[in-house]
Amino acid sequence: MVMVESESVVWDLSEIFPSVVDVSVQRAMDEVSALAEAFAAKYRGKIGGLTAEGLAKCLQEYEAYLARLRDVTLFAELSFAANMTLPETQALHDRAMKLEAKLGKLLAFFELEVGRLVYEKPELIADPALANYRHYLEKLRRRVPHQLSETEEKLIIDKDQFGVCAWEEFQAKWLNTRTFEITVEGEKKLLPFGAAYGLFSHPDRATRESAYKAVFSLVGRDGEVFASAFRNICNDWLSVCEWRRYSSPMEASLIENDTDQQTIDNLLKAVEENVDVYRRYLMLKAKLMRLPKLGCHDIIAPLPDAPDMKFTFQQARDLITRAYESFDEEFAYPVKDMFQRRHIDATPRYGKQHGAFCAGWYNGKTAYILQSFNGRLNDLYTLAHELGHAVHDYYCYRSQTILNTRVPMVVAETASIFGELLLTDLLLKEAKTDMERKVVLCRVLDGAGRVIFSVTARAWFEQSAYDAIKRGEYLSHEAICRLWVAARDKVYGDTVEWFDEMLSEWSITPHYYMANFRFYNYPYVYAQLFVYALYQKYMAEGKAFVPKMKQMLAAGGSLSPHEIAKIAGYDTTKKEFWQIGIRQYEHFLKLLEEIAK
Secondary structure (H helix, E strand, O other): OOOOOOOOOOOOOOOOOOOOOOHHHHHHHHHHHHHHHHHHHHHOOOHHHOOHHHHHHHHHHHHHHHHHHHHHHHHHHHHHHHOOOOHHHHHHHHHHHHHHHHHHHHOOHHHHHHHHHHHHOHHHHHOHHHHHHHHHHHHHHHHHHHOOOHHHHHHHHHHHHOOHHHHHHHHHHHHHOOEEEEEEOOEEEEEEHHHHHHHHHOOOHHHHHHHHHHHHHHHHHOHHHHHHHHHHHHHHHHHHHHHOOOOOOOHHHHHHOOOOHHHHHHHHHHHHOOHHHHHHHHHHHHHHOOOOOEEHHHOOOOOOOOOOOEOOHHHHHHHHHHHHHHHOOHHHHHHHHHHHOOOEEOOOOOOOOOOOEEEEEOOOOEEEEEOOOOOEHHHHHHHHHHHHHHHHHHHHHHHOOHHHHOOOHHHHOHHHHHHHHHHHHHHHHHOOOHHHHHHHHHHHHHHHHHHHHHHHHHHHHHHHHHHHHHOOOOOOHHHHHHHHHHHHHHHHOOOEEOOHHHHHHHHHOHHHHOOOOOOOOHHHHHHHHHHHHHHHHHHHHHHHHHHHHHHHHHHOOOOOHHHHHHHOOOOOOOHHHHHHHHHHHHHHHHHHHHHHO
16 A cells, blocks of 8 residues: 555644534534524414515525534544544534434425425515526426426435435445455455455456355346346336336436436437447457457456556645646636645545545635545545546535535536546656557547446436336346346447356446436436546636636526536537537547557
8 A cells, every 4th residue: 555645644624613522613503592482483384475585584594594504414424434433523513414314304394395385486486586496496496397396395305314324324335345256466355345346347357256146146146136226116106206206217317416317318329329439439348458348347448568656745746736727727726725735535444434535625615625535646646636537626615505506417527527637648648658659549449438338327227127027027136137147248348258147237326226216327428528538628628617607606506407517618408519519538538549550
C-alpha cells in the first residue's frame, strides 16, 4: 500500500461545529426542533388557502429549517463516517438520524399540501412572487396524481416494512454473511463477499476465474431463493403502479429523475444501435491481453504487464488541480479550496466508512469528501470525480436557495464526469510511454463501457421482467436467468466467453431489490452520455463553452435536465443527441486503436 503522505490527510469539521461533544451541537438540535414545531403549528392544514406571496414566505421558512437541519445531520454523518467505531460519533449519529426521522414525520404534510395547492391552482406556478420556485413546484405538481390518501399511504409503509423491504434486506444479508473459497495466486482462502468481489479485477487471471466461479456458483445454488425475492419485488411494484395510477413501471423513476419516456427510449435506442462500438473495444482488449477472446473475468481486468501507476496524495492534488485549471482558472478554485481548508479525509484507517462520497454543506457553500486513498490510478480518478461534485456544489449553492439544490441523478454527475475527462486528457498528454497511455485509455473505456452498455442491459432486463409478468409468465430462477442472458447478449454478442455460473449474475446487483425505487440503471447511462456530449461541445468550442458549463452547474435543480442541456445548445429528447456522447467514447477507442497498431 502506498502511504498517502508522511502526515495523515484528515478533514477538519470544526467549521460546522467545534466537536461532537460540544454543547453547540445540542443547541442546534434544539433550535431545529423549535423551527420545525413552529412551522407545523403555523402551516399544517392551512397551505391550501395561501396566496402566491403567502406560499413564497412559507417556502422560505421551510428552507431556513432545511438549511439548519443540514448543519446537524451533515456533521453527524461525516463524524460517524470518518470514525464509525467511536462511541461518541455513534451516539451523535443515532441522535441526529432519530431527530431527522421525527421531524420528517412532523412536516410530512408540507410537500403534500403544497403539491395539492399547485395541482388545483396551476396558475400559481407562473406567479412572479414564486419565480424562484417555479420548477420545484412543477415537480411537486407532477407527483400529485400518484399520491394516495393518508390512510393508504400509511398502509403501504406498513406493508413494505415486512414485505418488499424484508426481501431487500435478505439479499444484502445473504451476500454479507457468506464466505467464498477462492484460490488467490495459488493459495486457497475463505473470503467474505466484499473481499471476493474485489478480486474480480485482480491482475492474475486464474485468481479472477476462481473468484467469479466461487461467487456465482454459490449464488446459483440458492437461485430459487433470489428468484423469490426478485419475483415478489417486481410483482409488488406492478401492484403499486396500479394503485398509484402509473402508466408504466418506469414512470415513477421518470418523475424522480425529472425526465420523460421519449428521452429515455431514445437514449436506450441510441445505445442499442451502437453496441458494435463497445464490441470493437472488447475485441481490441482481447488482442492487448493476448487472448483469442475475452472471458467474462477479463472484461474489467487490468492489462497484463501494465505498469503499476502510483501517486502520492500531493501528486494527485497537483494533477487534479492542473486538470481543472486547464478548463478555467476559476473552475479550479473550489478544488484548491477543498484542499486548503482540509475538507478531504483521504487516509485509510480502521473504523472509517468504505467507499467514497462528496457531501455538500449548504450554509457553508462548500462540501466535504471522504475517500480511502491508496495511491492507485483508480484512487486518482475517484478523487477527481468527487472534487467535481464539490465544484457542482460551489456553483449551485451560490446561485440557488436550498430547495433548488436537489439535482436529479441524470445530471448530478455533470461536473464529476467532466472532471474525469479533464484528468484523462492531462494524463494522456503527460504519459511517458505508450503503455501508460494504454493503461489510462483502458481504464476509461472499461469504466464508461460498463456504464453505457452493461447498465443499459440491466434496464432492458428489468423491463423484460415486468413484461413477462404482464404476459402471465412465472419468473422461476431459470426464467429470470433466460431474461438476463437475452439482455446481456444484446450488448456483448459473441465477443465474450461466459462461465455457466454467470447465468446468476443478476442476483448480486442490489438495485433490482430496492423497494419502491425501480429502474436504478438508466440514470447512470444518461449521466455518462450527457457529459460525454458536453465534452464534445467543449472540444469544438474551447473557452467559449466555459460560461455555459458554469451556468449549467449553477442551475442546480431550478431547471429540468432538458432545460439544462439547452444551455449547451442540445436537445436531449432527440436520439441524435445521445449519438454525440457515443462519439466521445469512440474518440478514446480510436486513440487506443492507434497506439495498438
